[in-house]
Amino acid sequence: KTIALQHGAHGVGRRRDAAMEKWRAYGLGQFVHWGLYSIPAGEWNGKQYNGAAEWIKSWKEVPATTYDSLMYQFNPTKFNAESWAATAKQMGVKYVTITTKHHDGFCLWPSKYTNFTVANSPYKKDIIGPLVKAYDRRGIDVILYFSIMDWHNPDWRYDIKTREDSVAFDRFKQFTRNQLLELLTLYPAAKGLWFDGTWDKSWVKQAAFADSLEKEMRAMRPGLIIGSRFRADEYGKRHFDSNGNMMGDYEQGWERKIPEKITDVHGNDWDCVMTVPENQWGYSKIWKGHIKTTDELLEMLAKCVSLDGNFVLNFGPKPDGTLRTEELDLAKGIGAWMDTNSEAIYNGEYAGLVKQDWGYYVKKTGTNKIYMLVFNVPVSGALNVVLPSRTAISKVYDLGGPGLSYVPEEIGTSTYFIHLKQQTFKRPFVLVLETADNSKNSGAQY
Numbered sequence: 001k002t003i004a005l006q007h008g009a010h011g012v013g014r015r016r017d018a019a020m021e022k023w024r025a026y027g028l029g030q031f032v033h034w035g036l037y038s039i040p041a042g043e044w045n046g047k048q049y050n051g052a053a054e055w056i057k058s059w060k061e062v063p064a065t066t067y068d069s070l071m072y073q074f075n076p077t078k079f080n081a082e083s084w085a086a087t088a089k090q091m092g093v094k095y096v097t098i099t100t101k102h103h104d105g106f107c108l109w110p111s112k113y114t115n116f117t118v119a120n121s122p123y124k125k126d127i128i129g130p131l132v133k134a135y136d137r138r139g140i141d142v143i144l145y146f147s148i149m150d151w152h153n154p155d156w157r158y159d160i161k162t163r164e165d166s167v168a169f170d171r172f173k174q175f176t177r178n179q180l181l182e183l184l185t186l187y188p189a190a191k192g193l194w195f196d197g198t199w200d201k202s203w204v205k206q207a208a209f210a211d212s213l214e215k216e217m218r219a220m221r222p223g224l225i226i227g228s229r230f231r232a233d234e235y236g237k238r239h240f241d242s243n244g245n246m247m248g249d250y251e252q253g254w255e256r257k258i259p260e261k262i263t264d265v266h267g268n269d270w271d272c273v274m275t276v277p278e279n280q281w282g283y284s285k286i287w288k289g290h291i292k293t294t295d296e297l298l299e300m301l302a303k304c305v306s307l308d309g310n311f312v313l314n315f316g317p318k319p320d321g322t323l324r325t326e327e328l329d330l331a332k333g334i335g336a337w338m339d340t341n342s343e344a345i346y347n348g349e350y351a352g353l354v355k356q357d358w359g360y361y362v363k364k365t366g367t368n369k370i371y372m373l374v375f376n377v378p379v380s381g382a383l384n385v386v387l388p389s390r391t392a393i394s395k396v397y398d399l400g401g402p403g404l405s406y407v408p409e410e411i412g413t414s415t416y417f418i419h420l421k422q423q424t425f426k427r428p429f430v431l432v433l434e435t436a437d438n439s440k441n442s443g444a445q446y
Ligand SMILES: C[C@@H]1N[C@@H](c2cn(-c3ccccc3)nn2)[C@H](O)[C@@H]1O
Pocket: 033, 052, 054, 055, 196, 197, 199, 255, 273, 281
C-alpha cells in the first residue's frame, strides 16, 4: 500500500540522462578530506583522540574557540592542486569528491556568508577553485562534499525544541541555502554534491525545506548529481522514503562497508567511500590498526564495480598541503594495475552471473563482453564459469598478457573450467570472456 508523500523520492529507478550514465561508468573515485582538523591530526595537548581525526573538535578536551583559532594557523605553503590532480590521474580515478566544509564549519572557499573561511587564514586564497580546475582539466569530474551540520555556526541545532531553536534554525537554513547556491555559482564545473551531517533531528524535520532546496539546486544546474543522504521525507525516513523508494540519484549508505550481493543494492546506483586505515578521513599523524594494501583496495574496487557501484578511496592531505607517503604509494600501486586492467573497471556493471570464489565478474555496459577479475586462484588452477543456459564462451584471453589465450573445457551445460597455464600469480589479473548465444544449435544434452 503506497503512502501519499509530498517529499519522498521524485523518481523511481535509475536516471538515464547522460550526466548520470557518466557517473555510473566512473568505477573508481578519490575522496579528499582536508581542513583545520588536518593540523591537530588526531592529537591534542599531546594526547591521542581515539575517534576519527576530522571529529577532534567534538572531543571534550578541545575548547571550540581554541579549535576555531586553528584558522590562523592554516597556511598550506606546499599546496599544489595540480600535483594532487596529477596523482589522481595517474591512479586512474574518474571523479573526485572534495570537502568544501566539514562538520567543523571551516570553508575551503572564500564564502561571503561567514568569516570562518580560508580568506581569513594566513593562506588567504581559495582552495576549491584551483582544485576544481586542476581535476576538471584532466578529465576528472568534481563532486563537492558539503556537511549540513556546522559546529561553528551558532544557529546550528541538533534538534528543535523551543521557539528560539526554531528562529535560530530558520536562519541556519537560509545560511545553508546561501552557501550551496554560492558553491554552485562559483564552481559551475562541479557535477554533484555529496552531503553529510544530515542525521540529526533538526535537519530530518526539514523535509519540505530540503526538498525545495534540492529542486532549486537541480533547476540551477541541470544534470546535478545528489545522493540519498541529503534529505528525509515528511515522516523522517532517510535514504529510502516511507514507500521504500530511494531519495536522490545514488545510495550513500556504504561508508567504509561494501555490499555482499546484488540484492543488497536494490537496483540502485551507489558509491562506497573507503578509508585507508580503519576509520580516519582527515589527516591523522598516527594510523592505528590495519592499513589496507593495494591488493585489498583493488579487490574492494572490483567487488564494488561487480555490484553496480563506484569505489571512492579517501586521501587525507597533510596541513602543509602535501599527500602522505602511504597514500602516494597506494595511488601508484592502484594506478599501475589500472594501466593494464582499467577496461575491466570503467563502464563496468553487474554481469548477472553465478558468483565464483576466484573473484568477480564485470560486464562492459552495452556489450556482451565479460571480465573475470581474479583474486583467488584455486589450487586446481581451474576457474569455474557457469553461464546462463544456451550461452557459450566464444573466446577467453588474458587482458594483461597479450597473446595468452585459453581454451575453456566444457564440463556441463554452459558450464566450463578455464585451466590457467601459470602456477603462481603475483597480482590480481583479468581474463576477458566473449560469449555467444548458442541457442541456435542443438547443443549436446547432458
Ligand atoms: C564521509 C565521512 N562521514 C563522516 C562521518 C559520519 N559519521 C557518523 C557517525 C555516527 C553516526 C552518523 C554519522 N562519522 N563520520 C566522516 O567524518 C567523513 O566525512
